[in-house]
Amino acid sequence: MKINNEYLKSEKIFVFLQTGNDIGGFHVMKYQTYIFDLDGTLLDTLGDLAASCNYALRVNGMPERSTDEVRRFVGNGVAKLIERAVPEGTSDEKREAVLQSFRRYYLEHAEDTTLPYDGILPMLQMLREKGCRVAVVSNKFMAATQALCLHYFGDLVEVAIGENEHIRKKPHADAVEEALRQLGADREGAVYVGDSDVDIQTARNSGLPCISVLWGFRDRPFLEEHGAEMFVAQPEELIE
Numbered sequence: 001m002k003i004n005n006e007y008l009k010s011e012k013i014f015v016f017l018q019t020g021n022d023i024g025g026f027h028v029m030k031y032q033t034y035i036f037d038l039d040g041t042l043l044d045t046l047g048d049l050a051a052s053c054n055y056a057l058r059v060n061g062m063p064e065r066s067t068d069e070v071r072r073f074v075g076n077g078v079a080k081l082i083e084r085a086v087p088e089g090t091s092d093e094k095r096e097a098v099l100q101s102f103r104r105y106y107l108e109h110a111e112d113t114t115l116p117y118d119g120i121l122p123m124l125q126m127l128r129e130k131g132c133r134v135a136v137v138s139n140k141f142m143a144a145t146q147a148l149c150l151h152y153f154g155d156l157v158e159v160a161i162g163e164n165e166h167i168r169k170k171p172h173a174d175a176v177e178e179a180l181r182q183l184g185a186d187r188e189g190a191v192y193v194g195d196s197d198v199d200i201q202t203a204r205n206s207g208l209p210c211i212s213v214l215w216g217f218r219d220r221p222f223l224e225e226h227g228a229e230m231f232v233a234q235p236e237e238l239i240e
Contacts, residue, residue, distance in 0.1 A: 033185040034127060034238070035176055035208070036157075037194035038138035038145060039074060040216030042120050043152060046071055047113035048106065053085050056101035060094065062086055071217050075198045077139040077169050078102060103141065110144055116152055117215055119235035124156040126239050135159040135179040139169045139198070159183055171201035176208065193238065197226035211238065 039045045046067060053073075054064040065073070065085050073084040082099045090098075127134055136157050138145045145162025159182045161167065161175045168174045180187060192203035195216025200223070203210030212228040213235075214220055220231065232238055 031132070031189060031191040031209075033133040033135075033180070033183060033190035035135045035137055035179055035190060035192050037192075037196070037199050038136050038140060038148065038160075040195035040218070041193060041199075041213055042116060042124075042136065043114055043148060044117055045110070045114045045148075046074075046217065048110055049074060049081070051112065052102050052106040052109060053081065055105045056082070056098045057085060059101055060098045062090075062098065074217060075139065075196045077163050078106075078141055107144060107147075110148060111151060114148070114152075117235065121153075121156070123235035123238055124153060128156055130239070133158060133183045133185050135183055136161070137170065137175040137179050137192075137202070138162045171198050171205055173202065173206040176202060176206040195223075197223070200227050 036042050039049070050065070050067045050070040053070050057064050070081070070085070073081045079099060082095060082102055086095050086098055124134060134157050136145065136149050136159070138161070140148075140162050142162035142164040146160045149157045149160035159179050161179050161182075163169045167178055170176075176192065180190060187207060190208055191211060192199065192206060192208045193211045193213065194200070194202070195213045196218050200210050200212065204227070209230065210228065211230045211232055212223045214223075214231055214233045215235075220228075223231070
């Protein structure tokens with residue numbers, strides 16, 4: 001099969017399967033293990049995150065934030081989200097109260113509007129049918145990460161790791177390394193898939209290639225500014 005090099009260099013970037021061969025001068029890559037970010041990558045959680053954030057701010061007498069502000073605040077864990085959302089100068093005690101309000105509310109309302117992005121479920125199904133291993137690594141707290149993965153993906157996601165006291169959160173490599181350990185998978189042949197600068201740095205710290213998705217919480221110029229090199233615009237491109 002002949003593949004035009006100029007087409008491969010065009011705006012649409014394909015992630016090929018590793019066979020050890022070269023096609024048209026491009027090395028063909030195959031990934032046997034996929035480690036996904038959750039929010040903005042597999043699930044559109046923004047509506048529920050914004051509603052929970054604003055509930056927590058409101059019941060603690062603080063001004064609410066726009067959905068776009070919450071979009072910019074997420075990515076480094078819920079504690080950082082609340083730190084960014086509360087007014088400047090908020091005391092540690094008051095910030096902790098907002099955080100706990102958020103946790104309680106979100107655990108009850110995390111599925112109100114959250115849904116997988118279009119094409120995610122067929123893509124995961126195809127990866128599993130091909131024998132690929134699949135894990136999720138998120139900075140969302142552990143209980144919510146595992147509950148959401150179980151609810152939306154069932155056994156399509158084998159391992160789900162969220163923020164917890166035993167593992168440093170992203171961009172540290174700890175959670176990725178733990179996911180590989182639980183999967184019994186090698187680092188070679190693994191890829192990290194995410195939608196943010198935190199994900200790019202996590203992949204780099206883990207020694208894994210990174211695929212950045214273009215349907216999530218960050219746009220392409222932002223991702224390129226933070227070092228992204230491989231992109232997919234649709235979930236099915238991950239298996240093409």
